[in-house]
Amino acid sequence: MNLYERYVLPRLIDLAMRTKATQAERARAIPLAAGTVLEVGIGSGLNLPFYGSAVERHYGVDPRRELWTLARKRIERAPCPVEFIQASAERIPMGDGSIDTVVMTWTLCSIPDVGRALLEMKRVLKPGGQLIVIEHGLAPDPRIVTWQERLNPA
């Protein structure tokens, strides 16, 4: 990894993901999270200030530890214990049915094997668990999509 990737890029991503518009979408979606939360592609932890007291435990998965190092202050102020796991969404090192809420914000477009990553999220979610996604792309509601129905069809 070169100096740009290690020191410059993480700060640029942190800055780019901290706009008024992204913060407004976070404020709308993230308070819906509850129980044991897995955040896929946690980046610099910009969602952490938006979690409420319904969250008991939070795990953040991301292959890039450099981004995570920018999250220190947000972790200190989080309403629950927060743990970083360096891993890729296509192989989540967590047990089957161990998660109440999966959160993924502006991450799907960065994951090489989207299908495999979604299957992993389904695997770790408890039956009836929720998936909160914010993504830029076509969807019935392009701001918040909960894929509980798609992942757990009746």
Ligand SMILES: C[S@@+](CC[C@H](N)C(=O)[O-])C[C@H]1O[C@@H](n2cnc3c(N)ncnc32)[C@H](O)[C@@H]1O
């Ligand atoms: C545009 S940033 C969004 C960060 C954060 N979710 C947010 O809302 O600010 C995309 C994130 O996806 C992460 N990412 C890239 N490839 C990934 C993968 N295979 N599995 C999980 N996360 C990945 C990046 O490291 C980065 O943190």
